[in-house]
Amino acid sequence: MLEHLKLPPSALKLALDLCELTPAQISRDHGIVGQTRAQAALAFGVAMKAPGYNIFVMGEPGTGRLSMVSHYLTGHAERQESPLSYAYVDNFENSREPVAVELPSGEGHAFSKDIEKLIDNILATFPAAFESPSYQQKKTAIERRFNQRYNAAIDLVDTKARAMSVALYRDSDTITFLPIRNDKALDEEQFTLLPQDERDAFHQHTEELEEYLGDVLLELPQWRRTLVEELRQLDTDTIKLALEPLFAALNEKYQNVDDVITYLAEVEKNLGNTISDFLMPSRNQESRESLAKRSMLTEQYLPNILVDCKHDTAGAPVIYEPHPIYQNLFGRIEYLSDQGTLVTNYRRICPGSLHRANGGYLILDAEKILTYPFVWEGLKRALQAGKIEIESPYSELGINTITLKPEVIPLNVKVILVGSRDIYYLLEEMDSEFNEMFRVLADFDDHIKRTPDHIAQFTQLMITQARDSGARPLTDAALLRLIEHSCRLAENQNRLSAHVNLCLEIIAEANLLAGQTKAASIDKTEIELALSAREQRNGRISEAILEEMLDGTILIDTQGEAVGKVNGLTVMDIGGSSFGAPARITTTVHPGSRGIVDIEREVELGQPIHSKGVMILSGYLGHCYAQQFPLAISASIAMEQSYGHIDGDSASLAELCCLISALTRIPIQQGFALTGSINQYGEVQAIGGINEKIEGFFSLCAARGLTGKQAVIIPTSNKPNLMLKQDVIEAVEQGLFAIYTVSNVDETLTLLMGQDAGTMNAEGQYPEGSINFKAVERLKEISDMSADDDKETELGS
Numbered sequence: 001m002l003e004h005l006k007l008p009p010s011a012l013k014l015a016l017d018l019c020e021l022t023p024a025q026i027s028r029d030h031g032i033v034g035q036t037r038a039q040a041a042l043a044f045g046v047a048m049k050a051p052g053y054n055i056f057v058m059g060e061p062g063t064g065r066l067s068m069v070s071h072y073l074t075g076h077a078e079r080q081e082s083p084l085s086y087a088y089v090d091n092f093e094n095s096r097e098p099v100a101v102e103l104p105s106g107e108g109h110a111f112s113k114d115i116e117k118l119i120d121n122i123l124a125t126f127p128a129a130f131e132s133p134s135y136q137q138k139k140t141a142i143e144r145r146f147n148q149r150y151n152a153a154i155d156l157v158d159t160k161a162r163a164m165s166v167a168l169y170r171d172s173d174t175i176t177f178l179p180i181r182n183d184k185a186l187d188e189e190q191f192t193l194l195p196q197d198e199r200d201a202f203h204q205h206t207e208e209l210e211e212y213l214g215d216v217l218l219e220l221p222q223w224r225r226t227l228v229e230e231l232r233q234l235d236t237d238t239i240k241l242a243l244e245p246l247f248a249a250l251n252e253k254y255q256n257v258d259d260v261i262t263y264l265a266e267v268e269k270n271l272g273n274t275i276s277d278f279l280m281p282s283r284n285q286e287s288r289e290s291l292a293k294r295s296m297l298t299e300q301y302l303p304n305i306l307v308d309c310k311h312d313t314a315g316a317p318v319i320y321e322p323h324p325i326y327q328n329l330f331g332r333i334e335y336l337s338d339q340g341t342l343v344t345n346y347r348r349i350c351p352g353s354l355h356r357a358n359g360g361y362l363i364l365d366a367e368k369i370l371t372y373p374f375v376w377e378g379l380k381r382a383l384q385a386g387k388i389e390i391e392s393p394y395s396e397l398g399i400n401t402i403t404l405k406p407e408v409i410p411l412n413v414k415v416i417l418v419g420s421r422d423i424y425y426l427l428e429e430m431d432s433e434f435n436e437m438f439r440v441l442a443d444f445d446d447h448i449k450r451t452p453d454h455i456a457q458f459t460q461l462m463i464t465q466a467r468d469s470g471a472r473p474l475t476d477a478a479l480l481r482l483i484e485h486s487c488r489l490a491e492n493q494n495r496l497s498a499h500v501n502l503c504l505e506i507i508a509e510a511n512l513l514a515g516q517t518k519a520a521s522i523d524k525t526e527i528e529l530a531l532s533a534r535e536q537r538n539g540r541i542s543e544a545i546l547e548e549m550l551d552g553t554i555l556i557d558t559q560g561e562a563v564g565k566v567n568g569l570t571v572m573d574i575g576g577s578s579f580g581a582p583a584r585i586t587t588t589v590h591p592g593s594r595g596i597v598d599i600e601r602e603v604e605l606g607q608p609i610h611s612k613g614v615m616i617l618s619g620y621l622g623h624c625y626a627q628q629f630p631l632a633i634s635a636s637i638a639m640e641q642s643y644g645h646i647d648g649d650s651a652s653l654a655e656l657c658c659l660i661s662a663l664t665r666i667p668i669q670q671g672f673a674l675t676g677s678i679n680q681y682g683e684v685q686a687i688g689g690i691n692e693k694i695e696g697f698f699s700l701c702a703a704r705g706l707t708g709k710q711a712v713i714i715p716t717s718n719k720p721n722l723m724l725k726q727d728v729i730e731a732v733e734q735g736l737f738a739i740y741t742v743s744n745v746d747e748t749l750t751l752l753m754g755q756d757a758g759t760m761n762a763e764g765q766y767p768e769g770s771i772n773f774k775a776v777e778r779l780k781e782i783s784d785m786s787a788d789d790d791k792e793t794e795l796g797s
Contacts, residue, residue: 002750005740006711009733012724014493016480033457033500034448035068042069045440046076046361046414052439054383054415056366058424059444063498065418066363069442070320073361073416077316082106083359086409087303088346089263092270098346100407101259101303108308111260114250115267119297121246122271126279129242130235138234146227153216160212164205175213177206232276239275243268267301274300299347306331306351306409307358316360321353324364325372329353329379331390333404344403354388357413366419366427379415383437387411447495455483458496465504466522471511477524482506485531488691488723506530538577542696545581549700554641556582557670558701558710564588564662566752567673568639568654569697569712571689580689580696582673584640585654587662591785592634596621596659612649617656619680620745625776627764629783635659649677650687653715656745657752664774668752673697674713682745686717691724698728698737706731711738713748746772 038057045055059065085108088098103111129135154175158168167178167185178185179194179202186194194202247268254260278293309317321328331352335342353362369375382388387408417438424441427434448454459479466474474482482503489497497503510526513533519526548554556567568585571578596618614637622631637655653676661668675693677685694712701710719741731737742748746757749771758770766773 002740002747005742005747005751007719007722007732007739007741009729011719012722012729012732012739014484014487014723016483033064033461033496034454034498035064035444038065038442038444039068039072041440041442042072045416045442046073048440051383051386052437054438055417055440055442056424056438057416057418057442057444058421060420060446060499062501063444063446064500065444066320069363069416069418070318073318073363077318077360078314080316080360082309082314083307083316083412085308086306086355086358087111087308088306088349088406089303090300090346092266095345096404098304098349098404098406099263100409101263103257103260103308105309107257108303108305111254112303112305114253115302116298118246118250118267119294119301122243122275122279122297123294125242125246126239126275129238130280135234135238139231142227142230142234146223149223150217150220153220156216157209157213161205161209164209166202166205166209168209177209235276235280236272239272243271263303270300299345302347304347304349306349307355317357318361318363319353319357320363322365324353324369324375326374326378327352329364329369329375330382330388331355333390333392333406335403342403346404346406349390349404349406352388352390354382354411354413355409358388358409359412361414361416363416363418366417366423369417370423370427380433380437382411383413383415384433385411444498446498447490447492448498450483450487450494450496454496458483458486458500461500462503462507466507466511469508469511471507471522472514472519473521474507475521475523478510478522478527481524481527484723485527491688491690491721491723493720493723506534509533535577539579541572541574542577542579542581546699546703549582550703556584556700558704559707560670561667562670563665563667564658565670566654566658566661566668567670567697568651569673569675569693570651571692571696578689578692580692580694582697582700583642583651585637585651585658586640587635587637587655587658589633589635589659589662589782591632591782593632594634596633596635596637614652614655616649616652616678616680617659620656620678620682621659621779623680624682624760624772625779626783629780631779632783633663633779635662650675650689652676652678653684653745653748657748660749660771660775661753663778664771665778666753666755666771666774669709669754671701671707671710672713672752673711674748674752676713676715676718676742676748678745684715684717684742684744684748686715686721690714690718690721694722694739695725695728698731701737702727702731706736708736710736711740711751713740713742713751716741716743 038059042055042057045053057065057069082105084105085103087101087103087108089101091097091099101111154168154170157175161168161177162180165180167180169176169178169185179198180186181194247264250264251261254264274297278296327350329352331354332350333344334348334350335344336348337343364379369379388411389408390404390406415438427438462479462482463474466472483496485506486496486500486503487493489499489502506527507522509530510522513529514522514526517526545554549556557565558567564587566585567582569580570583571580596614617637618631621633625631637659639651654674656678657668657674660666675687675690677687679685694714697710697712701707722739728737732739740751742751746759749755749757753771756767756770758766758772760766760772766776
């Protein structure tokens with residue numbers, strides 16, 4: 001009966017031919033498999049230079065999103081101009097606000113080396129410049145003029161003192177007066193022996209001389225100021241003269257770089273004070289080592305090169321930031337502990353990924369930038385303002401951890417966010433500014449059409465990855481098996497899975513197995529073994545469930561008949577594994593008006609989609625069976641021995657058939673298991689996880705012993721999704737197992753119950769004796785019983 005619904009073995013799996021793998025196709029380098037829509041969107045986003053055309057790459061992990069973006073951007077960036085280099089230098093007027101210096105591309109480190117050389121030249125020039133004969137002669141002349149003035153004033157006082165018989169003594173800058181007798185100065189004891197009147201006269205003369213000394217030395221402070229100014233001017237002239245040749249070459253080299261010329265002028269001006277303070281000959285006696293001097297000059301003048309493209313890497317930068325915390329993205333300021341105090345300067349400014357990607361492309365993980373605090377808002381602020389500002393994000397919280405405010409740097413970067421669909425739609429809904437800044441969506445498909453070109457791309461990728469990873473070469477049979485596995489992952493014979501990483505993992509595992517057997521290449525056998533080993537590693541739970549079915553702990557029948565019982569098919573996703581398992585569905589029917597009760601929903605285990613599938617059953621019953629009388633029924637449907645949440649509507653076909661069996665009391669063959677979704681008109685709709693579901697029931701039947709009467713019923717629309725394991729296909733070839741496809745409920749009922757379902761005629765009647773006829777009669781009987789109960793209730797009242 002209905003043998004035309006039985007699928008032949010050839011329909012259970014994709015059939016590929018080796019001729020599809022032509023050398024001409026395989027030799028081409030395609031990069032990524034398929035994704036033409038995403039590639040076109042990426043190319044458009046990169047070409048658009050207007051602000052706001054940043055790119056969001058949407059797709060699930062493992063679909064090659066990051067690989068394609070990096071590969072494309074790297075090739076595109078090589079044809080672009082290299083970005084400018086940036087450095088931070090000290091602001092000599094306000095050291096808390098370092099100045100940004102803009103340099104041509106690739107000249108940042110060369111500029112730093114030039115400043116290092118300048119420092120070395122300064123250390124070699126000073127204090128040697130102050131020891132030259134010319135400097136010493138000029139210095140001596142200045143000091144001589146001061147001494148002559150001073151000595152001339154003292155000689156006037158000495159002449160007057162001698163006239164008063166008083167001697168003038170000079171000891172360094174100290175002047176004393178002593179009495180003279182017989183051309184000899186008296187000491188203190190001799191002075192005390194003099195008559196009182198002579199002593200009084202000496203005191204009077206001393207006071208007069210001291211007053212006269214004050215008069216003649218009245219301009220001494222001015223003379224000293226003149227001396228200091230002349231010496232300072234001499235030092236300044238000497239420093240300037242010595243520095244001019246050192247800066248001349250630098251000024252000529254960087255004459256077209258305005259920021260550098262400005263900085264060199266500031267350095268030259270500031271060096272006057274630095275040299276006077278630290279590199280004068282008099283200071284040299286303070287035992288400052290040359291290393292300490294160089295370190296001091298380096299900390300004060302050497303530029304902090306923030307970003308600088310290397311000469312051997314032309315083009316715009318492409319930066320992927322795997323850990324986009326605030327400091328890694330926007331830069332940070334480091335601190336040193338100096339006697340318990342945290343100190344910093346412009347040389348402690350560290351660049352972030354935005355600095356390194358400036359002028360090019362920055363790739364970020366969307367989920368991570370939403371996870372780390374302050375990052376998303378900071379990124380939007382930087383893109384909107386077009387500048388990078390290094391600051392502490394915690395200052396907004398009242399925690400002031402920053403002592404520098406570096407000058408902002410212009411920002412010109414194309415940001416590419418890589419994230420899932422959930423994150424994209426979440427940002428689009430929750431952030432009104434998101435669409436203004438990320439106007440380009442590169443949407444990655446989960447599946448790729450199985451065209452000859454895409455197969456060529458897929459095989460090329462497998463071959464390339466195997467070679468690059470050091471694995472053994474892949475045979476054509478291995479490539480075909482990988483294509484089959486990819487189609488199984490996609491659950492479609494006509495599509496490849498975009499999750500190519502899963503196939504690359506199988507290659508690595510197969511290579512290990514090939515090494516253990518010392519095989520020269522990876523063949524289909526090694527691929528099969530790798531797949532089986534992975535299934536074995538992840539199969540603990542599925543094996544435990546199968547054992548419980550075999551020992552009767554979980555009640556599933558695979559032969560015989562039963563009323564109101566049917567084998568549904570479920571699929572479970574646990575961790576990285578997915579497997580199918582049959583589940584018993586039971587239904588009871590009795591007179592009443594409660595309608596169809598979903599027990600799973602009543603106990604809050606049934607999720608919304610499952611509950612929707614059960615509610616559709618009422619619509620089907622009303623449409624097909626209750627056109628001439630009211631639908632008055634009480635029925636309960638349960639997924640037996642299920643203790644977790646249930647979702648999806650793939651059990652609705654099985655639940656409806658079970659309900660009709662309980663209603664008509666026609667038994668269902670327990671050797672059948674079925675899956676499928678229905679609508680209110682009884683059309684069977686496609687469901688997911690078809691391969692795992694079939695294989696789960698087959699494993700139970702095979703463990704108990706195949707009888708040839710066991711089969712699975714699936715929706716006709718799921719035929720392209722079949723990519724079954726070889727043991728299932730072999731059982732079908734031998735007639736020990738069967739797979740039927742159905743497009744409506746009537747076909748399903750006929751297969752399950754072994755009777756004709758019956759087709760409604762023009763008068764809305766079903767053939768007598770058919771399943772549908774019995775369903776109508778039973779519902780009418782229940783409706784009449786309910787009507788009689790209502791009349792009795794009215795009479796009693």
